[in-house]
Amino acid sequence: MDFDLPPELVAYLAELDRFIEATIKPLEESDDNVRFFDHRREWARTDFENGGLPRHDWEELLSRAVKLADEAGYWRFSAPAAYGGKDGSNLWMAVIRDHLAARGLGLHNDLQNEHSIVGNFPFVAMFEAFGTDAQKKEFITGGFDKSRWVAFGLTEPDHGSDATHMETRAVRETRDGVPGWRIDGEKMWTTGMHIATHCATFARTSGEAGAARGISCFLVPSDTPGLKVEEYLWTFNMPTDHPRVSFENCWVPDDALFGPPDNGLAVAQSFVHQNRIRQAASSLGAATYCIEQSVRYARTRKPFGEELARNQAIQFPLVELASQVEMLRLLIRKTAWEMDRLPHKEVEHTLSDRISMCNYWANRLVCQAADRAMQVHGGIGYSRHKPFEHIYRHHRRYRITEGSEEIQMRKVAGYLFGYMGPRRELFRNL
Incomplete structure (x- = not known):
């Protein structure tokens, strides 16, 4: 058994370190951007007068760092080559994530925002495995060019870890001659809804409460009538982007169904x-x-x-x-x-x-x-x-x-x- 890391992986870590020192650190140290990482970090990042959401200048800085990393060929490392990535493996990603976090706080890898110069894209495998061809084209490509951002609506106020007893319901309903689904219910901790274009919403479509089968997933556009962000939950570590979201008479067409019906889990x-x-x-x-x-x-x-x-x-x-x-x-x-x-x-x-x-x-x-x-x-x-x-x-x-x-x-x-x-x-x- 050989426990040595591949030499090319060791070299890649050194390459990432050089990129951080030459490109990311200067950005972090310019224009008082260090305020987002020193003792002022929580205040600098949080818009306390706007629901505790991240401040725009904080998210803009993260976007600038991602753009630099993408231009240098690092950000999409784990993505398939078809989407501009390098087919990065789980092993390489584990080693890279460990290495970057061990450097401490910084613009190279701020975990509070799931931000890193080497991005993590589990949504790609999810869409590759369960999406239609149209959904793959829209959401994988859109995810990389930032035209699509999907929040995850699974947890509910009265049903946290137990998704099988969720109370959100989706029933078939045709509107204006178009077959679709009406969704009613409520979700908690739907991270990223302040910038999301869609919410992957899980709802019971058949079966009894407690059954794993009978739950389906729908890609609901965030501007759909009846979808409402009720409040952002303030947390132990601020800023927050974790809201409670309600769905009332919220209708989507059939092509919003994501994955197999009744097997959304x-x-x-x-x-x-x-x-x-x-x-x-x-x-x-x-x-x-x-x-x-x-x-x-x-x-x-x-x-x-x-x-x-x-x-x-x-x-x-x-x-x-x-x-x-x-x-x-x-x-x-x-x-x-x-x-x-x-x-x-x-x-x-x-x-x-x-x-x-x-x-x-x-x-x-x-x-x-x-x-x-x-x-x-x-x-x-x-x-x-x-x-x-x-x-x-x-x-x-x-x-x-x-x-x-x-x-x-x-x-x-x-x-x-x-x-x-x-x-x-x-x-x-x-």
């Missing part, structure tokens, strides 16, 4: 696996950053005339975190490598438990590492002059939003005990 599952492994890698990189910064501080801080690092009370917690980081890094890379060896639709049935292991543990680990970094740094670590409080507040969300860690542990248990997945046959006769 397969569309949702298609999205999460690529996203979870890459997000886990980002959390791993951020945890590494917190540990490394703590080690450096402990070596230079000298209370009572001796390095802080000499104290075992400082050493041992960081040793445990560093050990967990190393073990998790191997699991993430192995899982990403295995994902690359399977057809996209097979990942759910074969590797979903491993992906959940990587994701829930990485998200927990980065919170522990950020908390420990605050403790090691003392008062300055608690302040906003260090990035640890921001890292903690941001990554704490992923223990809930990327599929709560309890739901992901339940998935792992289902595979472990043979209720689902490859081990089902092992326990069939018990």
Whole structure:
């Protein structure tokens, strides 16, 4: 077994570092753009008088960085070559995301906005697997040229992790001679609706509450009559782009149906696996950053005339975190490598438990590492002059939003005990 990274991947990481230093850093340091990353970051990013939404100048800066990265050939790395990408694999993306997050906060990779000079596009595989030819052309191409932005409307106010009991309904209805669907219901945490052109809206179209079948997905244009953003939910880490959205007598034609009717949850599952492994890698990189910064501080801080690092009370917690980081890094890379060896639709049935292991543990680990970094740094670590409080507040969300860690542990248990997945046959006769 060879655990060395491919030489061409190592070279690509160095190339990305050179691009950051030559192109992205100067932009970050110009026109006081550093205000978005130093102790002023939350105020600079948040329009507190406009529902807590991101300020326009903040989103404009992110767009400028993406444009530079796209022109340099990096942003679309993970996308298929047919869309201007380089067919970047899950393994390469995991390593790249880990590497970029380990550099710390910056315009090169701001995870609060899912922003990076190397973009993450799980929507491409989702549309490739489930979209019609017309939908692929419109939403994949439109996604890259920024003419299309799809929000994700799955979670509901009274039904968070349990999508099977969703109360949003879609019923067949013909209007002006055109067959279609009327949608009524409400969604929560529909991220990005302030800029979205469409909302991928999941609704029950048949079956009983609690059944996995009978749920369908619709691509609802955001200006459709009856679709309304009710409020933006203010969160632990601001700004917010997470609204509550209502659908009342909201009608779409048949061609808005996305994926197989009554099997829309397969569309949702298609999205999460690529996203979870890459997000886990980002959390791993951020945890590494917190540990490394703590080690450096402990070596230079000298209370009572001796390095802080000499104290075992400082050493041992960081040793445990560093050990967990190393073990998790191997699991993430192995899982990403295995994902690359399977057809996209097979990942759910074969590797979903491993992906959940990587994701829930990485998200927990980065919170522990950020908390420990605050403790090691003392008062300055608690302040906003260090990035640890921001890292903690941001990554704490992923223990809930990327599929709560309890739901992901339940998935792992289902595979472990043979209720689902490859081990089902092992326990069939018990």
